Amino acid sequence: MPAPIEFYFDFSSPYGYLAAQEVEGVGRRQGREVVWKPFLLGAVFKTTGSAPLLDIPMKGDYAKRDMDRSARRIGVPFQLPTPFPFSAVAPARAFYWLADQNTMAAKDLAMALFHAAFGQGHDISAPDAVAKTAAMHGHDPAAVRAAHDDPAVKQRLKDEVQAAQDKGVFGSPFLLVDGEPFWGHDRLGDAEAWAKTGGW
Amino acid sequence: MPAPIEFYFDFSSPYGYLAAQEVEGVGRRQGREVVWKPFLLGAVFKTTGSAPLLDIPMKGDYAKRDMDRSARRIGVPFQLPTPFPFSAVAPARAFYWLADQNTMAAKDLAMALFHAAFGQGHDISAPDAVAKTAAMHGHDPAAVRAAHDDPAVKQRLKDEVQAAQDKGVFGSPFLLVDGEPFWGHDRLGDAEAWAKTGGW
Numbered sequence: 001m002p003a004p005i006e007f008y009f010d011f012s013s014p015y016g017y018l019a020a021q022e023v024e025g026v027g028r029r030q031g032r033e034v035v036w037k038p039f040l041l042g043a044v045f046k047t048t049g050s051a052p053l054l055d056i057p058m059k060g061d062y063a064k065r066d067m068d069r070s071a072r073r074i075g076v077p078f079q080l081p082t083p084f085p086f087s088a089v090a091p092a093r094a095f096y097w098l099a100d101q102n103t104m105a106a107k108d109l110a111m112a113l114f115h116a117a118f119g120q121g122h123d124i125s126a127p128d129a130v131a132k133t134a135a136m137h138g139h140d141p142a143a144v145r146a147a148h149d150d151p152a153v154k155q156r157l158k159d160e161v162q163a164a165q166d167k168g169v170f171g172s173p174f175l176l177v178d179g180e181p182f183w184g185h186d187r188l189g190d191a192e193a194w195a196k197t198g199g200w
Numbered sequence: 201m202p203a204p205i206e207f208y209f210d211f212s213s214p215y216g217y218l219a220a221q222e223v224e225g226v227g228r229r230q231g232r233e234v235v236w237k238p239f240l241l242g243a244v245f246k247t248t249g250s251a252p253l254l255d256i257p258m259k260g261d262y263a264k265r266d267m268d269r270s271a272r273r274i275g276v277p278f279q280l281p282t283p284f285p286f287s288a289v290a291p292a293r294a295f296y297w298l299a300d301q302n303t304m305a306a307k308d309l310a311m312a313l314f315h316a317a318f319g320q321g322h323d324i325s326a327p328d329a330v331a332k333t334a335a336m337h338g339h340d341p342a343a344v345r346a347a348h349d350d351p352a353v354k355q356r357l358k359d360e361v362q363a364a365q366d367k368g369v370f371g372s373p374f375l376l377v378d379g380e381p382f383w384g385h386d387r388l389g390d391a392e393a394w395a396k397t398g399g400w
Contacts (some may be wrong), residue, residue: 016338044258048257048258048259050256050259051249056248056249056250057248057249058244058248058368059248059249059250059370059371060369061368062368062381062383066383066387072400102340157312170258170259171259181262181265183262183388186384186386186387187266187386190269190273193273200269
């Protein structure tokens with residue numbers, strides 16, 4: 001069994017949302033498990049000196065257009081939620097809390113949260129909003145809400161953010177295929193080719 | 201006859217070099233002329249607040265790896281010249297001076313300059329280096345060298361840099377297909393699909 005593909009993303013990343021639509025297909029076609037690893041870009045931006053993409057002159061306008069065009073190309077709805085950018089702490093904590101019980105359920109919740117944010121434009125930054133989305137997918141909203149304030153869950157997310165940074169992850173989406181890094185939704189094709197061929 | 205594809209690039213851009221290998225193929229397959237438009241990223245970087253890619257922590261190391269990997273994927277040699285980054289003023293002036301006489305010859309010179317820089321690692325920033333490469337392609341080195349100091353040629357490049365910025369070009373490579381912007385070597389596929397289908 002070949003090693004899993006690691007899929008790093010920030011819940012507030014539009015290109016992370018787009019990659020999430022396609023990454024399981026990559027895994028399926030290449031016979032690889034995909035391990036989802038939400039993290040927080042904020043800490044990395046301090047290291048790389050990056051600003052939020054949409055705030056950058058010229059590049060920001062282009063990015064909005066490119067996100068919309070890329071979503072149309074793969075046939076998924078897309079809008080920027082208000083406010084944007086937003087904090088992805090609450091969705092990421094809920095993800096890891098659930099992933100420790102049921103990996104598939106956590107991926108489903110991640111897709112639901114992404115859809116609420118970038119498909120429907122909702123604010124998913126508040127713990128209550130995350131609990132509400134989770135409730136619609138059969139999870140106990142009180143348990144989700146409590147997990148948000150659980151010191152163990154808080155620490156879990158901190159550890160994952162640090163681990164991502166230690167592996168050189170600096171953007172979203174970001175894939176590691178047998179240790180080879182691929183940054184960006186537009187590198188999914190390269191990542192899949194690497195998984196298929198073992199590299200070139 | 202559909203409108204030409206506009207291909208903007210900086211001669212000091214590794215991804216510009218990679219795109220230059222493939223962009224004429226895009227034009228050929230889609231029945232479009234490709235108009236090459238070298239410009240200077242430096243002025244744009246002042247607007248977007250960007251730093252040279254390779255100087256950025258984490259992202260710089262990734263970029264070096266990705267450039268190398270992308271070059272291997274399309275089967276062209278790749279190395280970073282010394283010094284890097286370098287000023288692309290001299291190659292860009294030579295290009296426009298020649299393009300006003302013979303478009304095809306100017307593209308050939310551009311490919312030769314790119315190959316000298318990123319295929320062989322030579323320094324192409326000096327006017328004499330540009331004249332030497334041009335001489336190997338049948339051009340009078342003294343005329344190339346004189347063009348570098350010609351006020352009309354200097355102004356021509358300034359106008360092209362301004363025109364690129366006015367069109368929202370902020371990176372290299374950058375394609376305009378019927379006015380639709382595509383930034384990055386990894387967007388060539390999207391740009392070709394747009395040229396083929398008229399957009400989506």
